[in-house]
Amino acid sequence: MKPLFASLAAGLLATALSAAAGNATAQDLLIRNAVVHTATAAGSLRNADVLVRSGRIAAVGSGLSAPGVAVVEAAGRPLTPALFGGITAIGIEEVSGESPTVDATLTLGAGAQPVMTVRPEFDVTLAYNPASSLIPVARIEGIGFTLLHAGSARGGSIVGGQGGTMRLDGSLDPLGPKVLFVALGAGAAGLTGDSRAAQWMLLDQLIDEARGRIAPDSRHSLLTPAGRAALAQFLDRKGLVMVEVERAADIVQLLRWSARRHVRVAIAGGAEAWQVAPALAAARVPVFVDPLANLPADFDRIGATLENAARLHAAGVAVGFSQSGDASHNARKLRQLAGNAVANGLPWDAGLAGLTRVPAQILGVADQLGGIAVGRRADLVLWSGDPLEVSSVAEQVWLDGRTQPMRSRQTELRDRYLPGASR
Incomplete structure (x- = not known):
């Protein structure tokens, strides 16, 4: 060396x-x-x-x-309180261009056709490395916990797999319940035969399989026996499904689907969520927004605005923060993004809550993290200002x-x- x-x-x-x-x-x-x-x-x-x-x-x-x-x-x-670092791959991605150090995604096959296998039992927390160099980089900036993201690479499925809440304290195991990740919209259409509409068809079939309405040995089955058992843990509102979706129309369809299928969901992204804020508030669906999403990066984000967080909060939606792009290596920037949301109309207390209390509540760890109160973990940060x-x-x-x-x-x-x- x-x-x-x-x-x-x-x-x-x-x-x-x-x-x-x-x-x-x-x-x-x-x-x-x-x-x-x-x-x-x-x-x-x-x-x-x-x-x-x-x-x-x-x-x-x-x-x-x-x-x-x-x-x-x-x-x-x-x-x-120690801050939430967003939805990241901290600890499961060291160098994005070096595949042996990346464990955040599952590749099931190759080619343009959708692979008719879905693996909700895929759990990225099993690959978490508490000695990752990214952890102290985030921790010295006041970051105390993050949600590990599970996704699908080319040839995968819209169901990315399970992630979990990790404290950046050297612990190996996640804190609290697991979270199932699902990707919808134009960005995931290539995994469903290049059709946005097919995503709902496949999600409905997955629910039916997990509920035993389709025989396990059917030639049309999408799930393994382990996959059925894993998905069943997220039905009947027992677990949280984090849905990556941007377009307002898709969000409305998600609210209808989640109510019909009794699935508890949260949204990651939601660039156009402000357009349907009253419906989100009524359904008590929280949104993790990127406060700097302001330009129409694609046709699903035509309505993006810097006031997204403020408008959602004003309507009564629980707002947390995450960021697009290289979130794992830049988790420290999330508090700056929260500051941008405050500069664009979000109350200061709500900005801090989106980095602390709100994500802890959504992820089911508010009894331990996200606030300074008697009985909670002493995960604290002293700031210069x-x-x-x-x-x-x-x-x-x-x-x-x-x-x-x-x-x-x-x-x-x-x-x-x-x-x-x-x-």
């Missing part, structure tokens, strides 16, 4: 081992005199303290005392009350090559 790569590898290994060791046991901690943005009904508390015992939040208030406990003086700076401002930085991150190393591959490279840095 060349000296440069040996040095970088050693630094990354040390960072990974340090993070793992730091999370081996929980820590007691008292953070004093902060502006505590709880992301709960309690709102934002000035001159407040947060007491952490055994990795959980033990008290939130003013003038707290805990003799013998390590104290951090916040000096009026903002304290928030407003966390939705691009100029602010995360000064310290705690997961389960443990102080996280504020180092990553990028900081190692920075320190190595800055003029005057030791070599």
Whole structure:
């Protein structure tokens, strides 16, 4: 191994081992005199303290005392829950152009014709690597958890498979229930015979198979026995199906289908969701939006607008955030995107909620993550300023009350090559 790569590898290994060791046991901690943005009904508390015992939040208030406990003086700076990093492939995609490091998609075949096999039992969380270099890159920017995305490559199906909520603390296993991913619209039409209409036909057949209305040995069957069992876990509103869809007309069809088939859904993307916001609110279907989706990148997003999040929120829709493009390597930008949503009409509290409380509630982990409240995990971030401002930085991150190393591959490279840095 060349000296440069040996040095970088050693630094990354040390960072990974340090993070793992730091999370081996929980820590007691008292953070004093902060502006505590709880992301709960309690709102934002000035001159407040947060007491952490055994990795959980033990008290939130003013003038707290805990003799013998390590104290951090916040000096009026903002304290928030650790943020949601969006729907990403962090930990299952290291270098997008190097296939052995990519585990986020399933390829079932090749060619233009749809492959008549669907594998909802495909679970990307089994490939998660807690030592991925992308994890500390996101974590030092205040990101504490993400939803792993499962998708289909060429020759796959519109049912991408299952993902899960991963904490960026070195844990190997997901937190909370799994999420099933489905892609609809023009972008997925190539997986259904180049027909958007065929997507609903195939989804209906999958439901019928999972409910036992089509014999398992039928020559028209799309699911394996394991696939039937896996899909059945998401029926009767028992699990969450995350649907990647953009066009307003497709969203209306989704609402009709989910009501008819008793499937609980959330939307990822939803560039035109604002056009049907009242229907989404009535159905209690949340939307993970990209606040920078403003141009008609394709015919499914003609109605894209920077005010999407604000209009959805005003109608009573639960709004979370995710981003298009290289979300895994740029998760740190998600809070900036939330700031853009605020700049375009979304209330500030709703912007923070879209990075904390809302995704935690949607993903079924709100009893542990997404808010600063007694009993929840002490996953906290102390900021230099407003966390939705691009100029602010995360000064310290705690997961389960443990102080996280504020180092990553990028900081190692920075320190190595800055003029005057030791070599």
